[in-house]
Amino acid sequence: MNIRNVQESDYDRVMEVMVEWWGGRDLRARVYQGLFLHFRQTGFIVEDARGKLMAFLLGYLSQTFAKEAYINWIGVHPGHRDQGIARILYERFFEVARAHKRNRVTCGTALENQASLRWHQHLGFSVEEKNGVYFFSREI
Numbered sequence: 001m002n003i004r005n006v007q008e009s010d011y012d013r014v015m016e017v018m019v020e021w022w023g024g025r026d027l028r029a030r031v032y033q034g035l036f037l038h039f040r041q042t043g044f045i046v047e048d049a050r051g052k053l054m055a056f057l058l059g060y061l062s063q064t065f066a067k068e069a070y071i072n073w074i075g076v077h078p079g080h081r082d083q084g085i086a087r088i089l090y091e092r093f094f095e096v097a098r099a100h101k102r103n104r105v106t107c108g109t110a111l112e113n114q115a116s117l118r119w120h121q122h123l124g125f126s127v128e129e130k131n132g133v134y135f136f137s138r139e140i
């Protein structure tokens with residue numbers, strides 16, 4: 001398993017898997033392509049030894065809130081779940097965020113994504129329902 005920063009060419013690969021990984025929900029139009037180009041330091045790709053995509057994380061350092069970093073997307077191949085991969089990616093993101101003097105990580109998910117709600121709670125995030133989405137927050 002290899003973890004590296006995202007690059008522009010990863011966009012198409014992520015688009016190819018998203019519908020399947022999100023259980024049939026098509027959220028592709030909501031993924032800002034610029035995340036792969038302008039936010040490479042806070043985006044990660046996990047590949048297996050053959051270069052097959054296993055997981056990805058896309059996020060950024062908030063410009064508005066100087067102490068905050070935001071995780072926009074996290075996805076793990078259904079065949080590689082419950083192996084700690086998403087946790088590793090979150091930890092990697094936290095490290096970069098701390099290096100930039102951020103002490104809070106936030107993220108959000110649709111109300112229908114109950115698995116994401118439970119997962120974020122399991123990782124110690126607090127939850128608030130706001131404007132039809134779950135808003136997660138955690139000190140790092």
Ligand SMILES: CC(C)(COP(=O)(O)OP(=O)(O)OC[C@H]1O[C@@H](n2cnc3c(N)ncnc32)[C@H](O)[C@@H]1OP(=O)(O)O)[C@@H](O)C(=O)NCCC(=O)NCCS
Nearest residue numbers: 073074075076081082083084085086087115116118119122
């Ligand atoms: C949510 C998701 C990213 C979790 O990835 P994962 O690699 O399976 O998670 P991990 O293995 O790192 O989980 C870490 C811990 O959470 C637990 N966990 C995993 N899925 C869970 C769930 N749905 N509810 C509660 N806990 C969960 C694991 O057992 C593990 O526990 P432990 O370390 O205390 O033993 C993955 O299920 C996924 O890609 N889902 C579809 C996309 C999605 O909904 N993304 C989130 C919204 S952007």
